[in-house]
Amino acid sequence: MNWDWDYVGSMMPDLLDGLWTALLATIFGFLLALVLGLVFAILRRSKTAWIRVPIGFIVEFIRGTPLLVQLFFLFFVLPDFGVQLSPLASGIVGLGVHYATYTSEVYRAGIDGVPAGQWEAATALNLPARRTWTSVVLPQAVPRSLPALSNYLIALFKDVPQLVAITVAEPFTVARGIFADSFRPFEAITMAGVLYLVTAFVLSYLGRIVERRYGTVRV
Amino acid sequence: MSGEQVGLLVDGALFTLWLTLGGAAIGLVLAFLAGLARVSSSKVLRAIGFVYVEFFRGAAVLVLAFWFVYAMPMLGWQFEPVFAGMVALGLNIGAYAAEIVRGAIQSVPVNQYEAALAMNFSSWQRMRRVVLPQALVAMIPPFSNNIIELLKASAVVSVVSIPELAFNGQLIWSGNGQAAAVFGGLLVMYGALALIFTIIMRLLERRAARSVGRQPDPGWWTRLRRRSEVPA
Numbered sequence: 001m002n003w004d005w006d007y008v009g010s011m012m013p014d015l016l017d018g019l020w021t022a023l024l025a026t027i028f029g030f031l032l033a034l035v036l037g038l039v040f041a042i043l044r045r046s047k048t049a050w051i052r053v054p055i056g057f058i059v060e061f062i063r064g065t066p067l068l069v070q071l072f073f074l075f076f077v078l079p080d081f082g083v084q085l086s087p088l089a090s091g092i093v094g095l096g097v098h099y100a101t102y103t104s105e106v107y108r109a110g111i112d113g114v115p116a117g118q119w120e121a122a123t124a125l126n127l128p129a130r131r132t133w134t135s136v137v138l139p140q141a142v143p144r145s146l147p148a149l150s151n152y153l154i155a156l157f158k159d160v161p162q163l164v165a166i167t168v169a170e171p172f173t174v175a176r177g178i179f180a181d182s183f184r185p186f187e188a189i190t191m192a193g194v195l196y197l198v199t200a201f202v203l204s205y206l207g208r209i210v211e212r213r214y215g216t217v218r219v
Numbered sequence: 220m221s222g223e224q225v226g227l228l229v230d231g232a233l234f235t236l237w238l239t240l241g242g243a244a245i246g247l248v249l250a251f252l253a254g255l256a257r258v259s260s261s262k263v264l265r266a267i268g269f270v271y272v273e274f275f276r277g278a279a280v281l282v283l284a285f286w287f288v289y290a291m292p293m294l295g296w297q298f299e300p301v302f303a304g305m306v307a308l309g310l311n312i313g314a315y316a317a318e319i320v321r322g323a324i325q326s327v328p329v330n331q332y333e334a335a336l337a338m339n340f341s342s343w344q345r346m347r348r349v350v351l352p353q354a355l356v357a358m359i360p361p362f363s364n365n366i367i368e369l370l371k372a373s374a375v376v377s378v379v380s381i382p383e384l385a386f387n388g389q390l391i392w393s394g395n396g397q398a399a400a401v402f403g404g405l406l407v408m409y410g411a412l413a414l415i416f417t418i419i420m421r422l423l424e425r426r427a428a429r430s431v432g433r434q435p436d437p438g439w440w441t442r443l444r445r446r447s448e449v450p451a
Contacts, residue, residue, distance in 0.1 A: 064410050069405045072402045189289045190286065193278070
């Protein structure tokens with residue numbers, strides 16, 4: 001078994017394209033998770049049990065079941081209902097919804113951390129619910145949640161290889177295509193794995209910087 | 220759904236259980252080795268523990284499984300796919316759990332170490348008789364999160380053709396084409412498995428809390444009973 005650098009060089013452009021797709025899935029999936037997670041967190045605090053309980057159940061269910069099966073569900077079931085998503089779009093929705101259930105817990109902790117006095121003050125000032133959330137609670141809760149949220153960006157990136165199962169052209173899908181032609185899986189799989197590892201380390205380093213800089217609440 | 224398909228699902232669920240338990244066993248051993256290494260006084264051991272944790276927390280299960288199954292045979296040795304999947308799961312979850320072990324050991328109050336030292340315990344006795352019994356109680360709740368993560372991660376190894384629940388589900392779907400029923404059913408089955416694991420871990424947690432003389436929080440059953448007893 002010898003390592004063939006020429007072969008590695010010839011497949012790098014394709015693998016890097018794959019990495020770009022993986023990063024796109026990460027970024028858009030994470031944005032969806034950030035927004036949807038906040039929605040879940042707020043709905044789970046609703047005064048109406050008819051909203052609170054079903055949303056709670058859905059969130060717990062999504063969090064307790066594998067992302068991979070959820071991706072299958074999105075990719076193979078939605079077309080039966082006339083919704084045809086591209087593989088990448090299904091991947092982004094799957095990752096986003098799955099991670100929204102995690103980020104909603106982070107937001108919940110952040111919201112719980114807002115002192116009761118702030119809620120009471122908002123009531124005393126007769127602020128409507130919407131104003132209480134947008135001007136009082138969230139500006140304090142969201143910065144508190146940032147450090148933990150950055151961890152989930154990295155976790156989400158590490159789940160991107162699972163998109164291989166729904167044929168998104170990420171590095172492993174690309175690698176599989178390459179070694180199907182060349183019958184040399186060793187370099188292809190190793191390089192795809194190395195790309196993921198290196199990117200994950202870079203992301204976690206960046207995450208640490210973000211955490212150090214913005215992790216504290218300025219009042 | 221035909222009997223054959225039900226059989227596939229049951230086999231798949233058992234396989235998933237087997238993968239999860241096997242992965243958990245490997246992970247638990249690695250977690251204790253690496254966790255203890257990270258709190259050891261030897262610099263070399265600490266470095267080894269650190270490298271293990273950082274590397275395998277960074278490497279996704281699928282990456283490891285792919286590498287074990289497709290790339291490693293080129294180096295001349297080969298894992299059985301099922302064992303490869305189990306090892307990939309164990310290496311990954313072990314790295315997460317090692318941090319829990321380390322945190323729990325460090326959360327035992329310093330006085331406890333000092334008291335054990337004052338009583339002339341050897342370092343092994345200190346760990347075995349004083350620190351670990353207390354640290355174990357703190358480890359169980361985060362471990363129960365880990366085991367759910369592991370259960371979910373076990374679906375990932377279906378990608379390297381291990382006949383567990385998700386893989387068998389795909390087989391059934393390619394046979395009958397009823398995507399909604401098959402994949403919806405899979406999700407429900409995983410949800411049920413997760414629920415079972417959660418209940419078992421919750422019971423363990425309460426037992427462990429009692430073993431160090433702590434009164435566990437009342438469960439939903441006790442709360443319900445008390446509410447009916449105590450007039451408001």
